[in-house]
Amino acid sequence: MxxxxxxxxxxxxxxxxxxxxxxxxxxxxxxxxxxxxxxxxxxxxxxxxLDWDFLTNYSSRLPDRAGILAAFVGTLWLMAITAPLTFIIGVATAIYLEEYAKDTLFSRIIQTNIANLAGVPSIVYGLLGLTVFVRLLHLERSILSGALTMTLLVLPIIIVSSQEAIKTVPQSLRNASFALGANRWQTITRVVLPTALPGILTGSILSLSRAIGETAPLIVVGAVAYVAFLPQSPMDTFTAMPIQIFNWASQPQAEFQNVAAAGIILLLIMLLSMNAFAIYLRNKYQRKL
Structure with missing residues (x-):
């Protein structure tokens, strides 16, 4: 039974x-x-x-003359500032939390807040950037304000991914380094970071892939829909590819839907290239290890 x-x-x-x-x-x-x-x-x-004129022209009221040059260069400016800031701050924070911070109430509160910040809607970061960078610090509606806002957006994700990569390093490697006479910082820079680097780079590039497609924070901090010049400094007015695509898609002319589709294809190519680069770096450093 x-x-x-x-x-x-x-x-x-x-x-x-x-x-x-x-x-x-x-x-x-x-x-x-x-x-x-x-x-x-x-x-x-x-x-x-999607032709050469589309890549080299500025935006226009006429669909046949509309191009994405200003938005493309603005996106490159944003990533050129956001990438080093997020990587340096994110990896440094992950190293502190994993290698130096003790298991105290304060460190647990920090961990919880970082995990919660990773799920905050992007529009909230836009409002924060508008309040702090645009108005409080008087950076105006510039590339620098947008880049700092995007840094806040992806920083929690990079911190969490870097922590997970550091956790995968076996404790035996640290103990072997200490046994050979290395101090904690030498162990981190010569053993822990090289071993965790594939995971850190992969998480960082994938996080930046999210940042490159965000629209709401840039709208809030002041990215404009029409720019007829190329930015020359971080303090210049700017637009970005998601903003430009959104502007074209909202136009009543049917031809602008095709122009928006061409912009989407270019943005997808950039995203896929970044993801492929992340896979390449991961495989390269894993072979070295």
Whole structure:
């Protein structure tokens, strides 16, 4: 009798597992099909508009003359400032929390706040950037204000990913370094960081991939939709690719939808290139280790 009940219980679990497996598979297939249809539509609309004139012209009221040069350069300016700031501050914070901070109430509060900040909506960071950088520090609506706001946005993600990468370094490597006479800082710079570097670089680049596609914080801090010049310094007015694409998509002329699709294709190429670069760096440093 007990064996019969146990067999029924096992069959019931197998049946439930099969149903959930089918549900998850159907959900995955639905997402993939929706993404494929969206990409097909974007490619159909935008490939014919993606030419050299589109890359070298400024935005225009006429769809045939509209280009993404100012937005592309503005995005490069943003990433050139955001990337080193987030990497240096994020990795330094992760090293402190993992290698130096003791398990106290204060450190646990910091860990909890960092984890919570990673899930805060991006518009909140935009409001913070508007209050602190634009108004309080008088940086105006400049590239620097936008870059500092984007730094705040992705910093919690980089800190968490760097912590996870540092945690994967075996304690035995640290102990071996101490046994050879190295101090804590030497152990961190010559043992821990080189070992954790593939994970740190991957997390950092993927976090920047999120930043490059954000629109809401840049709108709040003052990125404009039309710029007819190239920024020359971090204090210049700017626009970015997501802002420009949003502006084109909101235009009533049907041709601007095709121009927006061309901008989306270029943005996707940038995102995929960054992700491919992250995979390359991870594989390169893993082979060295």
């Amino acid at each position: 007990e064996s019969h009940n146990e067999l029924q219980h096992i069959n019931k679990r197998k049946s439930k597992n099969k149903r959930f497996h089918q549900l998850f598979l159907a959900s995955t297939c639905f997402g993939i099909v929706a993404l494929a249809l969206l990409l097909i539509q974007i490619l159909y609309q935008g490939l014919g508009w």
